[in-house]
Amino acid sequence: MTDIHDLTRRLQKDNGSKIVLYVGDGLGGLPLKPGGKTELETASTPNLDALAQRGVLGMSVPVLPGIAPGSGPGHLGLFGYDPLQYDIGRGVLEALGIDFELTDRDVAVRGNFCTLDDDGNITDRRAGRVASEIASKLCEKLDRIEIPGVEVFVRHVKEYRLVIVIRGDGLGGSVNDTDPQRTGVPPLSPEGKDEPSRRTAEILAEFLRQAAEILKDDRPANLLTMRGIAKMPPIPAFQEVYGTRAAAIAVYPMYRGLARLVGMDILDAGQTLEDQMACLEKNWSDYDFFFIHFKYTDSTGEDGNFEAKVARTEELDSGIPRITALNPDVIIVTGDHSTPAKMKSHSGHAVPTLLAAENCRFDGSQEFGESACRVGELGMFEAKYLMLQALAHAGRLEKYGA
C-alpha cells in the first residue's frame, strides 16, 4: 500500500486555487425513530442545501466502519493523515488542548492528581475531583521542579487534570501509565520500553519523587498519576505533502493544536462564528487552504439535546454565505465524526459530506442530509481520502502515470 502522501508529494501542483474545509464537529446524527430524520435533516439549512444542489454528496468513514474516533483521529483523517498510522498519544492531545506548543523534543504526559494514604496506596484516583483553584496553584508549584539536562513544564487543565511536558534530547515516548486504574494499591513506577524511553522513565521517576515532596501536605491532592506518556508522532507537514499554504480558524484550543500538529498556521479565530468568518475574510489572500472548525454540533450532541443540535446545525448553515461570497474553488462541509444526540457520544456512523466545485459530477442532490449523502456521487469513502478529492477538484493534482 502506497502512502497517500508519497502520491500527493509527487502529484501536487500549485494553480493558485483555494479550498475551504468547514467542519461541523460531530455533524452526523441519528433519527430518534425508524422513519424519522436526523438532526441535520431536521434543521433548516437553505445555504447548505443550495451548495448540495451545485455539488456532490457522500459519506465519510472517519477510521474504519463502525469505529467512533476521538477528536484527534477524526481530524487527522479529514486532513488526509491515516488515523491508524498516526497515533496521537493522550498526553500530546491534552497538551494540544491547552494550546501548549509542543516541539519534537518533548514528551507530553497527562497527569491526574490523586490521593495517597499513609501506606502509599491510592485512595482516590481523582483526588476528590479537587477544585481547579486549588489544583492550578499546585501546578504552579510543580512547574518549578528542576531536573538536570531537561526542561520541565507543568500546566493545569481542569480540576484534577494537568499536563507535564519534559523537553530534552534523546527522550523516548514508550513509557507505561503509572495510574494502576484502581485504588488500594500504590501508583506504578514508570518503565521505559527502549533505551530513550528508559531515560524518560528515569526523569519522570525523579519528577514524581520531587512532586511527592512538594505535595506531601496537600491532601487530597498529595500525588499524581501519569497517563498517555507520548511524543508527537512525526507528521509530515501539510504544506510539504499538499503544496498548499494552510490556516486554521478554530475557537477551541484542541482543534488549533491538531491543526498545528500538521503544520497549519493558526489564525486568531475570535470567539464566535461571526469572528471566524471575519478572520477568513481578512486572511483570504494569504492562504490556499482554510480549516474552519465549529464545535457546537458536537457539544449539543454530547448533551443529548436533539433540538439544540438542530439549532446549532442551523447556525453552521448561517456561516455558508460568507464563505461562498469569497468564491472558493472547492468548499467542503463535513464532520470529524458523528455525535448523535440519541447516543450522547461520538459514534461510528459515517459522516455526511458535501463538496462543491466547478468540476463536480453533479449528482442531483437537493439537500444536505444523511439520506441524500447515502446515494451521492462521492459514495462511502474513508475520510483520509477526502483531501485527494479536495485537491483533485481544485485542480491541484497532476495525472498519475502516463
Place this chain on the structure above:
Amino acid sequence: MTDIHDLTRRLQKDNGSKIVLYVGDGLGGLPLKPGGKTELETASTPNLDALAQRGVLGMSVPVLPGIAPGSGPGHLGLFGYDPLQYDIGRGVLEALGIDFELTDRDVAVRGNFCTLDDDGNITDRRAGRVASEIASKLCEKLDRIEIPGVEVFVRHVKEYRLVIVIRGDGLGGSVNDTDPQRTGVPPLSPEGKDEPSRRTAEILAEFLRQAAEILKDDRPANLLTMRGIAKMPPIPAFQEVYGTRAAAIAVYPMYRGLARLVGMDILDAGQTLEDQMACLEKNWSDYDFFFIHFKYTDSTGEDGNFEAKVARTEELDSGIPRITALNPDVIIVTGDHSTPAKMKSHSGHAVPTLLAAENCRFDGSQEFGESACRVGELGMFEAKYLMLQALAHAGRLEKYGA
C-alpha cells in the same frame, strides 16, 4: 494487505467460460451544468441500456478517490494489477506506445531532441518541435550507436520525441532524468542510484557522448535529453494469476503494449471497430478472455468536444451486438478513467461500469450512465477488484476457505 493475485492463484479454476472486457477509453464524463447529463447519459445507447437491464452497474475508482490516472495505471487497474504497486516508468510506456517489444533485460528511455548553444546550454527543450521527417532520420543515425556489452535501439516516436532502449544483463532502472526542465543550463548527467543503475548511467553517458558527436551539425536537434528511464516492472502474467488464455484487440499500440506487459496475446485488430469485432469473432474459440479497446471516447473528451464524445459513445454502443451474439458468459463495459469533455483531460472521477452475466444480482438499472451506476449493485469499488468480479461471475473462482 493480501496480494490480490495470491488469492486468484489459489482460487482460480477453468470452467471454459468466456469473458469480454470492452473498454471505452476515458468513458466517464461530466454534466456541463448542475442537473445536466454526462456524455454517456446524453448518448443514445440502446444496446448498452439493454445490457444494463440484464446486468449490474457500479462505479470504478481507477487508483484512489480523485486521482486521475494515465493510460498505464488506468489499464493495469482494469487488468487487476494494483496501479500503485506496479508503477510503469515513462520510458517503458513510450516504448509500449510504438509497439516495441520490451524484454526484462531492457532499460527504456524517453528521449527529447533539444537545442544546445555553443556553451552547451539548452536553448530549446523540444528542438523547435523539429519535424518528424527530420527527427526520424536522426533516430536512424543514432540507432547505429554501438556500446560494448549491450544492444542499443533508437526509435522515433513523433516530432522531437524518441525512445532509446538499452538491452543487456544487470542493468538497473534507477537513473535520474537528464532534462533539467528549464533552458539556459546544460543537460544533467545521468547518475545511478544503485550499482546496476550506475552501470546503466555509464552506458547512457557514453550514448550521449556519441550522440553529441553524431548530431553536432544537426541544429536545432543537436542533442537529446532523457526522461523516465525505467525497466519493465516484474508483472506476473495474466494467465498465471487468473488461469485464462487472454487476448487483446486494440487498434492503438499503447494499449497493445499494456496488454503485452501483462502477458496477453496481441491479435490483429485492424483499424476500425468493425475490424476489431471481426477479429473477436475469428479468434473466439481460442481464448477465454478478450480485452477490446476503443480509443475515441477519450480523444474526443481530450478535445473538449462534448458532442463528438457523445457520437463516439454511440459508436461504442454499436459494437455491443456482435459481442453479445457470441454469448460470452461475462461482458464488462467500463473505462480506464474519466475524460470529461468539460475538462479536456483525464480526471479523477469514478468510471461508470457495467457487468452482465447469468448470475448477476440484477439491480433494476434501466440504462447505462453515471447516475444509474452511482446506485448500482457493484457500488463504488477500486478498479483492481473488477477482475475478481469478472472471474466470479464467470464461475472461475473456487470458494475461499472452508
